[in-house]
Amino acid sequence: MLNDVNTAKVNELRNRYPTAQALVLPVLWIVQEQEGYISEDSMKYVAALLGLPFGHILGVVTFYTMLHSKPTGKHHIEICTNVSCMLRGSGKILEHLEKKLALKPGEVSADMRWSLEEAECLGSCGTAPMIAIGDEYYENLTIAKIDALIDTIAKSTDD
Amino acid sequence: MIVQPSDIEKTTAWKNVVLPPITDLHKIDIYRANGGYEGLKKALAMKPEEVIDEVKKSGLRGRGGACFPTGLKWSFMPRTSSKPKYLCVNGDESEPGTFKDRQIFEYNPHLLIEGTLIACYAMGMTAAYIYIRGEYNKWIRILQQALDDAYAAGYAGANIAGSGFSANIYIHRGAGAYICGEESALMNSIEGQRGYPRIKPPFPAQAGLWGCPTTINNVETIANVSVIIKNGSKWYSEIGTSKHPGPMLVGVSGNVNNPGVFEMPTGEPLLDIIYKWAGGIPGNKAVKAVIPGGSSTMILRGERLEGVRMDADSLKAAGSSVGTAGMIVMDEDADLIRVLTRIAKFYYHESCGQCTPCREGTVWMFKIMKRFEQNLAVAEDVDLLMDIAGNIEGNTICALGDAAAWPVQSMIRLFRDEFEKRTRKVTASAIPLV
């Protein structure tokens, strides 16, 4: 299932840890980056690859918030609503996003382009309010900035 | 008393050593041109126990939350061991209100790498794992680049700087779980398991990662080690307060004009941090409350901050703790019931579920706080909250239970009126449980 580049990555990772089990998180990350999410078949593949029971892999995938066993939108938006962000207006940003994308937290748009999720503190408390889209952080947000950002992404050619 | 910004004069002239304002310091050439890796060379010329001794004498205390003396922790490691020994550097940084380790990854990654290597040398380790929260992928890439450069320059890997000492550093990416910042959960996470905390004893120095002797330190703690070895323990021990010395990265967020991470000597008055460093409160409003060190630390009343300082003893005397030095400031208009409801939701979401008091108690506390938020609570709910928090505290494998109980207990003790304002004048039995 893993492509050649990623298989080579996994082989390199084996040198870093004394056990195969320690590769569970790094390999699940590689799978998720390649496939977009971690399906049951992918979990079975990882289990076989590392010589572990499927149940172990399932247990790990369901434990960690960032590992997705279902597809997310192409642009997965996480909005921090924890205290520092709340005090600086994350509530209004969330409301606006819900309207603009016609999504509630936890939902994926029908065309699979967007998904929205409420997040715990993402370490941007000093630049609140904030959202993360994929790996990228967008900070010190205002309604106008959010509009501009979402519109730019919506228009981007790779869509 | 409402303190106005003009009441406080700028008092310190601190020059940053952990986050010095040098352009492109993340590049290895710039780092070296500014004395980088000198501490490592100095350490490699010392005996390992001398390095541990220097760290002890510096007075450095952990920056991960518990303020544990670092040199003492290092001395728990067995000198000789038939098994490998490991260092885990804790960059999980998921405590709400905390955003300081991120600055080290971004602006001074080599200081962390240098400290990691010094720690490995001092404790006889040949491998270190730097555990970084999954959301910080951008900062993982910055650190990985710095690490690649350190390897290429011969500062990491085999025969470091020609000394004969070898050590490898690996970055391990987390995947979104606050509990993995707890040291034993962190080790389980590296081992490829769910992030469940372990029962102690055995302590990590006896049996940690893969059952081998292990030390876990916070990112900022390890960065301080480089500074100590380079400048000497005496120099370091004279910075800030004597029992909890050194430079400290203090994050200020919430209702302040100029939020951010500020490097300052320990012992800075909280009022100075708010008014001098963070620029005061928007609209000159009064401070209603401060959470001094991340959401797990006990809340303080705004009008009782006079004389309270950012160090372990002072904050303890004030009824709280330093934690991660992530200060959350709330102005007079802040709705503390909403704040506590959000905090309760966090611990409910992040409880790993192993211990019944924490798993069940955090759900109950969140549900009851929801009732207060919606003005549906009854008078008895305040005592019920206290009762639940008291039954979690001290009854769990790890400190997440305490961390969930303390905000509730301290908020009720100091702001009981806020709860009473939100209760309905009916008896408990008339209200369905949410």
Ligand SMILES: Cc1cc2nc3c(=O)[nH]c(=O)nc-3n(C[C@H](O)[C@H](O)[C@H](O)COP(=O)(O)O)c2cc1C
């Ligand atoms: C629930 C929980 C979460 C924690 N999260 C972190 C964290 O993100 N980073 C950290 O350095 N320490 C965290 N700690 C503290 C660690 O268990 C450990 O004490 C610390 O990493 C030791 O480093 P130090 O001695 O350098 O402070 C957490 C503790 C608990 C109970």
Ligand code: FES
């Ligand atoms: S509270 Fe939102 S990033 Fe920390």
